[in-house]
Amino acid sequence: MMAQILSGKVAAAAWKDKIKEQVSARISEGKSQPHLAAILIGNDPASSAYVRGKVRDCDEVGFQSTLIHLPETASVEEVLAEIAKLNNNPSVSGYIVQLPLPKGMDDTRILLAIDPEKDVDGFHPENVGRMALGLPTYLPATPFGVLLLLEHYQISTEGKHAVIVGRSHIVGSPMSILLGRNGKLGNATATLTHSKTPNLAEMTRQADILIAAIGKPGFINASHVKPGAIVIDVGINRVEEKLVGDVDFEGVMPFASAISPVPGGVGLMTRVGLLMNTLRAADGRG
Ligand code: NDP
Numbered sequence: 001m002m003a004q005i006l007s008g009k010v011a012a013a014a015w016k017d018k019i020k021e022q023v024s025a026r027i028s029e030g031k032s033q034p035h036l037a038a039i040l041i042g043n044d045p046a047s048s049a050y051v052r053g054k055v056r057d058c059d060e061v062g063f064q065s066t067l068i069h070l071p072e073t074a075s076v077e078e079v080l081a082e083i084a085k086l087n088n089n090p091s092v093s094g095y096i097v098q099l100p101l102p103k104g105m106d107d108t109r110i111l112l113a114i115d116p117e118k119d120v121d122g123f124h125p126e127n128v129g130r131m132a133l134g135l136p137t138y139l140p141a142t143p144f145g146v147l148l149l150l151e152h153y154q155i156s157t158e159g160k161h162a163v164i165v166g167r168s169h170i171v172g173s174p175m176s177i178l179l180g181r182n183g184k185l186g187n188a189t190a191t192l193t194h195s196k197t198p199n200l201a202e203m204t205r206q207a208d209i210l211i212a213a214i215g216k217p218g219f220i221n222a223s224h225v226k227p228g229a230i231v232i233d234v235g236i237n238r239v240e241e242k243l244v245g246d247v248d249f250e251g252v253m254p255f256a257s258a259i260s261p262v263p264g265g266v267g268l269m270t271r272v273g274l275l276m277n278t279l280r281a282a283d284g285r286g
Helices: 007-026 046-063 076-086 107-113 125-133 141-152 170-179 198-206 266-282
Strands: 035-041 064-072 092-097 162-165 189-193 209-212 230-233 237-241 242-244
Touching: 007 046, 007 141, 035 046, 035 076, 035 266, 046 064, 046 266, 064 076, 076 092, 076 107, 076 237, 092 198, 092 266, 125 170, 141 170, 141 230, 141 266, 162 170, 162 198, 170 189, 170 209
Parallel strands: 035 064, 035 092, 162 189, 162 209, 209 230
Antiparallel strands: 237 242
């Protein structure tokens, strides 16, 4: 058996076409152009590349974008001042503060200063709470992107056993909430595993859908995978200048029924998740 490749490239292009159509439609109806802003602090090459990608996406789908680049030495007060400006700027639909922040900067103060109505990363506690309660909100972009990837390939989650490895606040934990909830692309039985899970491979071998969000190159191998499982690799790890996932792609490929590659998988879908949230923000969070 050879697995189907769940291409983030193909799925992201299809979703971006849909978003572009919706932007044209709203502009011809006289509605506002969605506008995403990003605050980038410092010169971390990976963060700079991510932000550039997000700006390019905005151009592609017809959003306005604004990049606010602050120096590595910026104080929390300076960042908070930019946040206040964005909160009060009615032309900005939503914005993100690119993570990670420079060492020593207080994440919580920054996160809490973001107007939840404009928090298109969905990281503000109010929006995390709304997500957990199934209320209208912005979904965290990476798990949202995974759902959009599954939707594109018409993979149903209902009644399936989804095992997620990794419980971070931005990926694993919201992924398990979204897959387990009673709603569209939910209704799975979601098991959230982490570094304290004993006999991890025994758990992951029960998965119909296995999602790896660990941050360890090639950690998930053939021994972790039930034949026929769908394997989603969220990991992005740099190994000798190459990007690799958390899944040993070549080793797992012969056993899975479908698998997402790295690069060209979930990373591109994360960016679509952010675009979707910004489109939503143009009309208000709800
Ligand atoms: P974190 O480091 O925040 O979390 C990693 C999780 O993996 C933790 O819950 C940890 O468990 C768990 N873990 C670590 N080692 C093991 C182990 N041996 N067995 C089981 N679980 C383990 O990472 P993130 O969630 O932020 O990111 C995960 C990966 O996804 C990274 O490679 C990152 O680069 C990538 N990523 C990709 C994105 C995309 O757009 N595709 C977006 C965000 C991240 P514990 O909690 O017990 O420590």
